[in-house]
Amino acid sequence: MTKIRFKYFQVALLALLLSACASVPDNLIDSPHVRLSNVQVVGLGFDSQTFLLSFDVANPNPFPLPIRHVGYGVRLDGRRFASGETASEFTVPANGTTSFAISVDLDLLQTAPQLLWLARDGSRRDVSYELEGQFAVGIPLTPQINYRDTGNIRLSASLH
Numbered sequence: 657m658t659k660i661r662f663k664y665f666q667v668a669l670l671a672l673l674l675s676a677c678a679s680v681p682d683n684l685i686d687s688p689h690v691r692l693s694n695v696q697v698v699g700l701g702f703d704s705q706t707f708l709l710s711f712d713v714a715n716p717n718p719f720p721l722p723i724r725h726v727g728y729g730v731r732l733d734g735r736r737f738a739s740g741e742t743a744s745e746f747t748v749p750a751n752g753t754t755s756f757a758i759s760v761d762l763d764l765l766q767t768a769p770q771l772l773w774l775a776r777d778g779s780r781r782d783v784s785y786e787l788e789g790q791f792a793v794g795i796p797l798t799p800q801i802n803y804r805d806t807g808n809i810r811l812s813a814s815l816h
Contacts, residue, residue: 685795688721688748689714690803692730692785693755696812703763709738710757711787715748722747725792727800728758732809733783738762782808 691712699706709730715721723746729739738760748754785807790800 685721685793685798685801686716687801687803688791689716690787690789690805691807692787692805692809694812695732695785695809698759705762707738707760707762708757709760710755712753712755713748714753715751717750719750720747721791721801722794723756723791724794726756726758726789727791728787728789731786734786782810785809 691714692709693712694708694710696708696710697705698708709728713723723744725741726744727741730737740758740760742758744756744758746754746756785805787806788802788804790802792800
């Protein structure tokens with residue numbers, strides 16, 4: 657009978673430790689600082705435009721953050737510009753920074769008012785942006801890490 661109680665104690669202790677481990681990363685990982693560093697027009701078509709969104713990421717943690725997936729939403733001058741999810745594999749060094757970019761194809765018929773405004777005004781003046789999203793990290797038992805930022809940016813073009 658003592659062996660059975662000891663086994664129950666071991667199972668209960670293991671369950672307690674596993675549930676504690678599952679919540680530890682959420683408390684120990686500080687959210688990275690993400691900044692929209694560039695919005696670049698890289699392609700113009702009859703019915704679509706392609707933009708390259710570049711981001712800088714600063715990791716305030718004393719360990720590297722292996723990023724496996726990025727969710728993002730971008731508003732320019734208060735208007736919804738782009739949102740989505742992409743598999744992106746990169747690592748932000750401990751207490752360091754890195755950059756990554758996402759290519760976004762926009763349907764001209766659905767986004768014509770925003771794109772016309774952006775093409776007209778975005779390269780002549782700074783435009784406010786709002787950025788929010790989440791990173792899925794390659795650390796076991798770690799939930800997604802949310803990020804949010806606001807700032808100003810100027811549109812650039814690299815059409816040949």
